[in-house]
Amino acid sequence: MIDADTRQADLRRMQLAALAVLLLALAGLALSVAMGGQGAWAWFKAFCEAATVGGLADWFAVTALFRHPLGLPIPHTALIPQGKHRIADSLAAFVRDNFLHPEALLTKLQVFNPAKRLGEWLASPAHQAQVTGTARTVALEALSLLNEESVRRAMGEFLVQRALSWNATATAASVLDVLTDEGRHQQVLDGALEKLRDYLATPEVRGLVAARLVKFSRAQWPKVTSVVDALSSVDKMADSLSDKLALQLVEEVQEALSHPEHTVRREFDAWIRSFISRLREDEVFAGDINALKDRVVQSQDVRSYLDGLWVEVRASIEMDIRRDDSALMRHLTQALAGLARRLGQDESLTQAINDHLLSAAGSLVSRMRHGVTEHIASTVKSWDDRSLVRQIELSVGRDLQFIRLNGTLVGGAIGLLLHAVTVWLKP
Template identity: 50%
Template sequence: MTDPAPLTGTPTDPRRLRLRRMKLGAFGLLLLMLAGFALSHAMGLRGGWAWLAAFCEAAAVGAMADWFAVVALFRRPLGLPIPHTAIVPRSKDRLADSLAVFVRDHFLAPASLLEKLRVFDPATRLGQWLSEPSQSKMLAGMARGWALQALDLLDEAAVRVAIQKFVVGRLRSWNAAGTAGEVLGILTADGRHQELLDEALKRIGRWLDDPALKARASALIVRYARREWPKLMGTVDLIKPVEEIGDSLAQRMAAAALEELQMVLSTPGHPLRQDYESWLSGYVVRLRSDPELARRVEEIKQNLIDHPAVQDYVRGLWDQVHAALRADLEKADSTLGQHLERSLQALGESLVRDQALRDALNTHLTSAAESLTTRLRNGVTDHIAQTMKSWDERQLVDVLELAVGRDLQYIRYNGTLVGGLIGLVLHAIVVFSGF
């Protein structure tokens, strides 16, 4: 059973204190009328006492009748099993169903809600609100706060495992040979591979023309010659230093290589270019169609994936992403926050300018609202009815009496006064008509 205790007033609830005072006042007024009635009879009902008796008698009857009516709404008067009393607790289920239907038909009627939504024009209001820099900045700041909270709530160990499974799974299912064939096929289109070869040859040429490289090549030649032919090199040294010969040989080798590179660069049909073209074209075909080559590429890929360094890198991806996101979101001038702020403001300005965009958004909102209202109507109706039916009867009576009981006590005051006045009118009719 749903606990409605939060709906009931506490003993110190000011409404309860005011209700108690109203009840005591109405009861005191009834006692006063009874006392006046008794006093007027004790005085023999002569002169003005007869008028007082008529007023007090009718007022007491009116007070007791209204007391009965008010009490009968919530409980049985004096605990007696009088029919048609304790109306609220006896009719709790019927009241719950009636209230639920009333809310459904008057507050959740799709036509009424949609008409109010159309008049409200949410797209225009949203655009005006978002186009204000202060509003878009506030909303972006709230989004940053939510994002930071979301980062804190995430189970980082689970996220790491999920990312590792996803990345490794995607890599394992990746057709590396086919992709390599496609990439190389793109590179060979329109002679791009020849441009790539030209760039590589130019870099090699700059490398060969580097004095430091020539010096290292000369030293290598001298060291090798002295190790392999020590006596001959000793004899040569008498004629000319071996180091000079090494420098000269290194210079000549570099010049020969540069000359050959220049020849390749300036000759479109050079044999080296043709060999390169033939090899690359054949390799692309093999990557696409040779099962053995595809198997070897796949084996290399799997070995790379299984390498501990690669696995550690994949596991550490979330730490890097998490740290980067947090570092950015915590800054007052967050890049993500500023981008979101600009995007929200741009959306607002677009909504203000573009009638077609506003109409489209309003149409989507209206359609979504209609669908949501239709789905929720019966659910909300059942929820209201079942919630009220699950309340304890005494607590329901307490809730309603605290809400309207003080106003109902005025009925007792009014009944006392109106009853007394009617008593005076009836007494006057009797006196002046001679009955």
């Protein structure tokens, strides 16, 4: 792009060239008059006279676009500064109607096929590296920002306030509703019963039960246990009893697992539904749960733990991102390559993305169209008159000087033609 100084120099050179040609025409006119204006000088005079008139007329026309010629407030001059508001509105309307028209934009976007172009672009490893490099830079900047004490404090306060306003009981009731509607609470019960069955079947548990039985009996009935010890071993009796108890419990649990209509299942289902109702209807119970939640959220220990956890997570993420063999960046590259393949092979995906982009673009253009138009108009109207004139003159002023040059030369040619007609018509 050519800078302002270069354009100013080009404009100045063309202005001097146009002025020089006009002065030559004036000098030629003066010379032809001084030489009597007869014979060949008459032809020269006709050329120079018409060239002077044409040059002056075009100088006036070009100058009148930007300012008052010779500083004289002649009507319909200084057209650009005088009509700045009208120009601003016209320019804004032109951009709106030709560049921001929804149908035109959407047609071009549809022909462009952005999803397919994106897939082709992402298929290049160099472009994948470009995207991951940008993502790496943005991620590091974001992590740096989030590490600022003020930002961390603000985020912490925001999360605390959100947690305090969260109705834990309503959420719990909704989650349990979903679980019970799909019967998943019975799956949870199955898992618990299986764990209990396996636990009861272990020798360690049976030994623990036997030891507890012996300890309890010796503490509660020392004389009886002494008599039993004399006849048989209390430990053996406890082992036998614990084995039978464990076996009975395992059988009971297995029966509950095998029968969908078992009493345990029905009672568990009734308890869950009762608990859901209590969460929704018992205001005291709900208040107690939410109060407990608030105490946990506001606990300094919890805040300190979460803050320390965030520091560790952030440091771990940052350390990975900074590595040349970053796992996150590697996964991102693989995801980009996979997306490129999908976009190249899956026409339905490409069409779906294009449809969403067209819908979003249409909505965006419709919302922004008026705002962009107003912004263009108000910006141009706010410009200083001199700045506006200078910018436009630097953009098109050089070409306008060619109008002055052409006007001078064409005027001279017309003068010669008119003089020839005059000579031809004379008797």
